[in-house]
Amino acid sequence: MFSLVFILVVELLFFNFAVSSFWGGGWGSSVSMLGDGENFLFTSMIALGVMFVIFAGDIDLSVGAMSGFAGVMMAEFHLGGMNIWVAVVLAVAIAALIGLIQGLIITYFKLESLLVTLAGWFILQSAALAWEGAVPPYGFPKHFDSLLGTGTVAGTVPNQLVIFAILALLATLIVHRTRFGRQLVLVGHNRDAAGYAGVRVSVTRIRAFVLSATFAGIAGMCIAATYSTADDNLGPTLLLPAITAVVLGGVDIFGGAGLVPGVIVASFILGWLTPGLLQDGVSDTWASIAIGVLLLGSLTVKGITDRRQGVSMLDRLRARSATATPGAPPPAPDAT
Amino acid sequence: MLHSIQKWGIRSRIATATGAVALAAAGIAFVTIGSTTAAAKSKCIKLALEFKLQGLPVFEANQKGVNEAAKAYGICSPVAYGGPATASATGQVTDIQADISKHVNVIAMTSDDPQVPAAALKQAMKAGIKVVTFDSDVPSARDFFIQDTAYSTIAQGVINAAVKAEGSSAEFGIMSSTPTATVQLAWIAAMQSYVKAKYPNITWAPIGYGQSIVATSLTQAEAMIHANPNIKAILPIDGAAVVGTAEAVSDLSDTGKIGVFGIGDPEPNQTYFANGSLTALELWNEIGQGELIDCVAYEAVNNKIHAGSTFKCAHGPSGGLVNGPAKWTVASGTNATTGANKNTIIFSKPLEFTKANYLKYDF
Numbered sequence: 001m002f003s004l005v006f007i008l009v010v011e012l013l014f015f016n017f018a019v020s021s022f023w024g025g026g027w028g029s030s031v032s033m034l035g036d037g038e039n040f041l042f043t044s045m046i047a048l049g050v051m052f053v054i055f056a057g058d059i060d061l062s063v064g065a066m067s068g069f070a071g072v073m074m075a076e077f078h079l080g081g082m083n084i085w086v087a088v089v090l091a092v093a094i095a096a097l098i099g100l101i102q103g104l105i106i107t108y109f110k111l112e113s114l115l116v117t118l119a120g121w122f123i124l125q126s127a128a129l130a131w132e133g134a135v136p137p138y139g140f141p142k143h144f145d146s147l148l149g150t151g152t153v154a155g156t157v158p159n160q161l162v163i164f165a166i167l168a169l170l171a172t173l174i175v176h177r178t179r180f181g182r183q184l185v186l187v188g189h190n191r192d193a194a195g196y197a198g199v200r201v202s203v204t205r206i207r208a209f210v211l212s213a214t215f216a217g218i219a220g221m222c223i224a225a226t227y228s229t230a231d232d233n234l235g236p237t238l239l240l241p242a243i244t245a246v247v248l249g250g251v252d253i254f255g256g257a258g259l260v261p262g263v264i265v266a267s268f269i270l271g272w273l274t275p276g277l278l279q280d281g282v283s284d285t286w287a288s289i290a291i292g293v294l295l296l297g298s299l300t301v302k303g304i305t306d307r308r309q310g311v312s313m314l315d316r317l318r319a320r321s322a323t324a325t326p327g328a329p330p331p332a333p334d335a336t
Numbered sequence: 337m338l339h340s341i342q343k344w345g346i347r348s349r350i351a352t353a354t355g356a357v358a359l360a361a362a363g364i365a366f367v368t369i370g371s372t373t374a375a376a377k378s379k380c381i382k383l384a385l386e387f388k389l390q391g392l393p394v395f396e397a398n399q400k401g402v403n404e405a406a407k408a409y410g411i412c413s414p415v416a417y418g419g420p421a422t423a424s425a426t427g428q429v430t431d432i433q434a435d436i437s438k439h440v441n442v443i444a445m446t447s448d449d450p451q452v453p454a455a456a457l458k459q460a461m462k463a464g465i466k467v468v469t470f471d472s473d474v475p476s477a478r479d480f481f482i483q484d485t486a487y488s489t490i491a492q493g494v495i496n497a498a499v500k501a502e503g504s505s506a507e508f509g510i511m512s513s514t515p516t517a518t519v520q521l522a523w524i525a526a527m528q529s530y531v532k533a534k535y536p537n538i539t540w541a542p543i544g545y546g547q548s549i550v551a552t553s554l555t556q557a558e559a560m561i562h563a564n565p566n567i568k569a570i571l572p573i574d575g576a577a578v579v580g581t582a583e584a585v586s587d588l589s590d591t592g593k594i595g596v597f598g599i600g601d602p603e604p605n606q607t608y609f610a611n612g613s614l615t616a617l618e619l620w621n622e623i624g625q626g627e628l629i630d631c632v633a634y635e636a637v638n639n640k641i642h643a644g645s646t647f648k649c650a651h652g653p654s655g656g657l658v659n660g661p662a663k664w665t666v667a668s669g670t671n672a673t674t675g676a677n678k679n680t681i682i683f684s685k686p687l688e689f690t691k692a693n694y695l696k697y698d699f
Contacts, residue, residue: 019437039426039429039430039433129514129515129516132516133515133516134515134516134521135516136449136451136516138451150455226455227425227426227429227451227452227454227455228451228454228455229449229451229452231425231449231451231452233424233425233449234425234426234452237422237424237426237427274430275430275433275434278418278430278431278434279433279434279437279438281438283390283418284390284418284419284420284421284427284430284431285390285421288421
């Protein structure tokens with residue numbers, strides 16, 4: 001955690017000297033690098049959501065498409081005559097419901113979350129495309145664009161940073177201060193043990209999917225407000241950066257370990273890396289390579305320390321597939 | 337569990353510390369790259385080119401034209417160019433913001449989305465930067481738009497080529513990119529209305545969508561051929577669709593039975609011109625378009641052009657533009673036939689590529 005903060009400080013200090021427009025017009029002016037927050041904070045929101053699912057040892061590949069679909073839903077409701085805020089609440093609620101359905105399918109039929117949410121990705125993106133038709137919906141009320149998108153508090157703090165701060169605090173409290181959070185991490189650490197300990201494993205996992213979809217839905221609203229348009233294409237590109245932030249933040253990709261503040265800091269590291277390098281005169285292609293190197297570097301070192309402690313990645317993969325094999329000892333009684 | 341979190345803490349601390357070292361090393365490398373490519377401070381016009389994505393032959397041809405004519409128009413050379421690694425409108429927004437902070441004079445971009453970059457481009461205009469869009473427009477946030485060709489002319493070119501080869505009472509089918517692509521939609525509408533007026537006996541198979549992916553275009557084209565056994569001509573109107581359709585026609589040994597007439601660039605399709613599965617392609621001269629970008633950037637920065645005015649581009653390396661007319665007009669209002677709207681500059685008449693001339697062009 002401290003070292004993540006250290007990376008962030010190094011990065012910001014570095015850009016402070018390397019990029020002349022680093023401070024620019026200050027926060028929220030968007031001409032400054034620090035004001036670039038509105039270009040990545042919605043990715044951070046999606047990262048917080050998918051983090052719950054990863055904590056529980058699952059994965060949710062539908063979050064990017066979900067945010068795009070939620071945006072298109074909200075836009076179409078609004079352009080159909082609905083009040084914009086009613087449309088926002090309804091769209092996020094439907095996103096949560098879709099998350100619930102995905103969670104139910106995964107736990108009830110005992111399917112791999114990777115495959116079910118991959119199917120969800122295809123369905124949601126295509127549904128958004130079919131719904132938006134030839135011309136993606138655009139043109140929302142100014143107060144909506146400003147409040148969830150490009151507006152600032154007192155001319156300095158971007159509104160989206162406030163929204164993200166609330167969501168981040170909420171996520172930290174949920175994971176580290178509630179019973180559900182403890183159960184979530186335990187389910188990810190060892191599903192069978194959690195079951196024997198009386199944790200309702202399926203309910204816990206389903207809740208994680210609902211949270212993931214809800215956060216993606218909220219991110220979808222912010223994306224629509226930032227660009228004043230909704231488009232099926234806008235969400236899916238955010239999926240991999242979001243998962244990268246979760247993993248770089250130190251959450252175990254197999255679940256069961258990690259700290260929410262790590263994910264928050266990691267999402268800022270990644271968020272500022274691309275615009276910082278671009279403004280320093282480096283092309284987008286090289287910025288992507290830098291992100292890849294950063295991720296690979298930190299994972300490799302983690303792998304090396306794991307091996308020293310006698311747990312190799314391969315062992316953990318074996319352990320994981322062993323529990324998923326039908327011939328394995330009967331799973332723990334499940335209260336769903 | 338608390339134990340496991342503590343253990344994770346130590347491991348991750350080492351991991352991220354190493355990450356920090358990697359980042360710092362990468363950073364030093366990038367600074368070196370950055371400082372060598374940064375344009376020297378001078379009085380030349382700083383033009384930033386922004387493509388839909390990097391690495392497409394047509395955009396590289398644009399870039400070639402821009403660089404060839406840059407000096408003649410007082411533009412800093414070589415011209416800085418950007419564009420996301422994948423066609424993403426949000427990636428373009430990040431690039432535009434970097435351009436604003438670098439205080440460029442002109443941004444010339446072809447957009448991945450007609451809406452998404454609007455807010456960032458408006459910000460650029462507010463900061464005194466001239467915005468010129470080309471190929472794909474952002475209608476609400478630019479000073480000038482360079483439209484490739486008049487929609488009606490290129491549509492008529494494709495239809496006339498197909499009718500000449502296959503007759504005026506046959507079944508045709510269009511292969512497009514995605515159902516929301518702006519230019520493709522305009523071309524489809526222009527082709528359909530031209531056929532309705534001039535060749536009423538032509539029937540249409542349902543439109544296929546290749547999603548700008550060659551493999552998908554191939555599948556869609558094969559499906560179109562199987563589902564419409566009487567189809568005489570397929571009209572692919574996107575780069576990937578041309579390759580996919582020509583490949584489908586030669587794979588199914590329908591060369592000669594089904595003609596392919598489309599909109600696209602000749603270089604990636606040399607095989608299909610050679611084996612006869614591709615009959616004709618319409619496009620414009622991408623290198624000449626690059627030179628026009630320089631000319632419009634120059635005129636715009638010096639506030640010489642506005643809606644309704646005409647201008648000449650006589651500074652180019654060959655005393656004018658590649659295949660360009662003597663003068664251009666800035667449209668003052670909307671024109672339904674050409675597709676132009678206010679402050680649009682139509683680049684040129686389409687250029688037709690056939691078996692006779694395809695080897696002459698390297699884009």
